[in-house]
């Protein structure tokens with residue numbers, strides 16, 4: 001990014017709730033607590049700001065990447081040459097969509113069957129806050145997501161899930177902003193959701209989902225008694241405890257499970273539990289977690305990732321694919 005581009009981005013965002021920051025170490029924005037620098041980073045608080053920013057980035061031919069809670073990303077030590085965008089403020093809010101509201105989503109609430117309700121959650125909303133709100137409101141459907149430390153937008157992009165459920169199961173539609181700053185509504189039927197993957201199909205199939213920012217998500221949820229929801233959430237949380245490393249930096253499962261098997265089982269069977277590279281380590285608690293035990297660099301983590309891939313391939317002829325998005 002050259003000086004003129006920096007000046008014009010600084011000028012655009014000067015009076016916004018958060019101004020553009022430059023040359024930002026990404027370790028502070030990733031749960032792995034590692035990573036190179038981004039040329040720029042901004043917290044965007046309104047849909048109008050997001051649209052204006054994307055228009056300008058498009059005009060200046062600058063690359064961007066939206067992140068949520070950084071719980072599934074690793075920026076390489078080379079760094080990211082463009083703008084990292086985070087969704088805050090209005091874009092973190094949650095609301096029940098009322099059938100009487102004067103907007104198209106509201107009209108669709110009437111079409112929802114079987115006592116389901118339509119809930120709109122900002123793409124930047126943390127899953128933890130969203131699930132707490134749902135429990136308070138007596139809205140059920142996503143309890144299995146308890147303990148996943150991401151955002152609503154990041155979880156949809158990854159089709160995050162646990163214990164047999166995926167966030168895609170409760171999706172109704174998305175409101176997205178494209179790389180030119182235009183808003184697009186994406187109904188559930190235009191998405192192909194598979195294991196840790198969301199793709200666009202149907203009329204939008206030519207678009208790349210990587211070029212869309214999920215500004216907000218409509219979910220279909222059911223009314224259930226609050227106590228019942230809380231006890232389900234507690235049950236899901238206790239099933240996680242003891243099986244995953246806690247109190248240590250990680251991005252959750254590092255590799256996707258290959259069809260019919262578990263990446264953790266293969267890594268453990270290859271004798272890699274506890275293997276280190278610098279301060280990156282294959283967790284002794286769960287072999288599919290690569291943890292940062294101190295001041296690991298992104299290069300340490302990626303070198304260890306390659307060693308794991310190579311060893312598992314030699315032992316079992318299975319090529320493990322990272323679930324973590326390497327930026």
Ligand SMILES: Cc1cc2nc3c(=O)[nH]c(=O)nc-3n(C[C@H](O)[C@H](O)[C@H](O)COP(=O)(O)OP(=O)(O)OC[C@H]3O[C@@H](n4cnc5c(N)ncnc54)[C@H](O)[C@@H]3O)c2cc1C
Pocket residue numbers: 031065066067068069070071072073087123124147148149150151152153154155156157158159160161162212213214215250251252253325
């Ligand atoms: C301890 C731990 C446990 C975990 N357990 C699970 C688990 O059980 N199941 C599971 O599926 N995952 C799990 N994860 C991984 C991670 O939490 C999920 O993938 C989560 O959904 C990522 O959300 P995020 O907001 O942190 O996304 P980020 O890591 O910030 O980003 C991930 C990807 O989503 C994109 N993205 C982020 N926000 C948006 C948006 N608004 N619009 C479009 N794209 C966006 C980013 O560009 C990137 O490609 C775990 C992680 C940790 C650290």
